[in-house]
Amino acid sequence: MRYVAAIDQGTTSSRCILFDRSGRIAGLAQREHDQIFPKPGWVEHDPETLWRNTEFVLGAALDEAGVRAADIAAVGVTNQRETTVVWERETGRPIHNAIVWQDTRTDRLCTELAGEHGADRYADRTGLPLSTYFSGPKVRWILDTVPGARERAEAGELCFGTVDSWVLWNLTGRHITDVTNASRTLLMDLRRLQWDSEICAEIGVPTAMLPEICSSSEVYAEITSGPLAGIPVAGILGDQQAATFGQACLSPGEAKNTYGTGNFMLLNTGTTPVFSEHGLLTTVCYRLGEQPPVYALEGSIAVTGALVQWFRDNLGIIGAAAEIEDLARTVDDNGGAYIVPAFSGLFAPRWRPDARGVIAGLTRFVTKAHLARAILESTAFQTREVMDAMRADAEANELSLESVALKVDGGMVANDLLMQFQADILDLPVVRPLVNETTALGAAYAAGLAVGYWSGTDDIRANWTADTTWTPAMPAAEREARLRDWDKAVERTYNWAD
Numbered sequence: 001m002r003y004v005a006a007i008d009q010g011t012t013s014s015r016c017i018l019f020d021r022s023g024r025i026a027g028l029a030q031r032e033h034d035q036i037f038p039k040p041g042w043v044e045h046d047p048e049t050l051w052r053n054t055e056f057v058l059g060a061a062l063d064e065a066g067v068r069a070a071d072i073a074a075v076g077v078t079n080q081r082e083t084t085v086v087w088e089r090e091t092g093r094p095i096h097n098a099i100v101w102q103d104t105r106t107d108r109l110c111t112e113l114a115g116e117h118g119a120d121r122y123a124d125r126t127g128l129p130l131s132t133y134f135s136g137p138k139v140r141w142i143l144d145t146v147p148g149a150r151e152r153a154e155a156g157e158l159c160f161g162t163v164d165s166w167v168l169w170n171l172t173g174r175h176i177t178d179v180t181n182a183s184r185t186l187l188m189d190l191r192r193l194q195w196d197s198e199i200c201a202e203i204g205v206p207t208a209m210l211p212e213i214c215s216s217s218e219v220y221a222e223i224t225s226g227p228l229a230g231i232p233v234a235g236i237l238g239d240q241q242a243a244t245f246g247q248a249c250l251s252p253g254e255a256k257n258t259y260g261t262g263n264f265m266l267l268n269t270g271t272t273p274v275f276s277e278h279g280l281l282t283t284v285c286y287r288l289g290e291q292p293p294v295y296a297l298e299g300s301i302a303v304t305g306a307l308v309q310w311f312r313d314n315l316g317i318i319g320a321a322a323e324i325e326d327l328a329r330t331v332d333d334n335g336g337a338y339i340v341p342a343f344s345g346l347f348a349p350r351w352r353p354d355a356r357g358v359i360a361g362l363t364r365f366v367t368k369a370h371l372a373r374a375i376l377e378s379t380a381f382q383t384r385e386v387m388d389a390m391r392a393d394a395e396a397n398e399l400s401l402e403s404v405a406l407k408v409d410g411g412m413v414a415n416d417l418l419m420q421f422q423a424d425i426l427d428l429p430v431v432r433p434l435v436n437e438t439t440a441l442g443a444a445y446a447a448g449l450a451v452g453y454w455s456g457t458d459d460i461r462a463n464w465t466a467d468t469t470w471t472p473a474m475p476a477a478e479r480e481a482r483l484r485d486w487d488k489a490v491e492r493t494y495n496w497a498d
């Protein structure tokens, strides 16, 4: 048994990566899927495509590494979180496209549900504000919209799942999820780790359609068909929790920041949930088998890498994401322009569903190169806001936030200009590990631990190796001035959507 395979079904692509015992990549396959935008603010995926691509990359990764099923000890699954699929139990056919986490169609529904209680109606039980971000209201929308769906759901004929459930169903036939994914639905009691039947009833999600909640690391079932038939699936973690695990943030106070479609900073807070006073979410970080669950505080930013994609696809100014760095380097600064990508409103720490994107500070001087810089900088500024919230919550809860360097990963950390600017704006070093595919790696660890491929979490720590570190070099006065301008730009996004 030489490898563990991780399936990473993400927002923009599906990947399968094979890891060896040292946590190094032995094989990789990836396939992008279409983003479907039926209306402004709506984002969908075709669930059948997500599954077909997952199946494809699984086989392709084995081929690439020249590995047979017999060489695979276990499979771990990680996934884009909150994205909601409803399918028929009998046929496995989805009754609607998947509604993606960034989708804002449940805006009015969330306001209604909040009512006089406010957006924090379920915060003490779920760790989450009522927001379009989470799954529960998306399920309700599908049941309200597809004719006959509510009756069928109540009769147990329909299954709801986040993407982990959808993948597990297709791999193994079991209808399950793990605690980390369940903690993003607004339907799970964070302490009992069970569906909260009262909240389910109030949001309008019949419990008959919910998956069984499992730990993040245990043997769930064997794969039923395809090239890995008979291999156990033994780990499930939502993508951000997986990255936290893969980055070896295994003790309270350890944090990571992932730069993908959006940005997600997670701080391990230990075995009791910590509730934020500064706009962060409380979420399950991981649960290994029967061990107590570990919780995290999370700062979720909806749009970071997605803004680079927008620059590429909607404006057509660059042909590939990586080209943004060369363009940005042709100028010394942003020329006074600030871009606030509030495409789905603003998530952490401000939670402003009424916000929409702006470009502020435009003058005749500003070129596409300044905009390229402003795009990269917006990621760093948003991260700074989340970091400030993290520090404030950590201090209030007597957690000592690891302050040596921030561990980073994800597609955008290939961007050297951004990473230097990030260190400058945080006034803190940022460090990228040798294996940047921490999301897949975390899922592999969860699966490998369950089958004894790795003997314990000490192996994860031992495998973590630093690659590049960026150290802050910006004078304090300059940093403060830029943060002030950023803040002014953000205020201009407010009160746009009704």
Ligand SMILES: Nc1ncnc2c1ncn2[C@@H]1O[C@H](COP(=O)(O)OP(=O)(O)OP(=O)(O)O)[C@@H](O)[C@H]1O
Residues within 6 Å of the ligand: 009, 010, 011, 012, 013, 014, 080, 239, 259, 260, 261, 262, 304, 305, 306, 307, 308, 309, 321, 322, 323, 324, 325, 410, 411, 412, 414, 415
């Ligand atoms: N060199 C680069 N500079 C800036 N942004 C980049 C660069 N390379 C990739 N990106 C951005 O990074 C994102 C992809 O990163 P990554 O693959 O980690 O995303 P992801 O969120 O994990 O994807 P998924 O949602 O499928 O999981 C894209 O949004 C892309 O625009």
Ligand SMILES: [Mg+2]
Residues within 6 Å of the ligand: 010, 011, 239, 260, 439
């Ligand atoms: Mg990802």
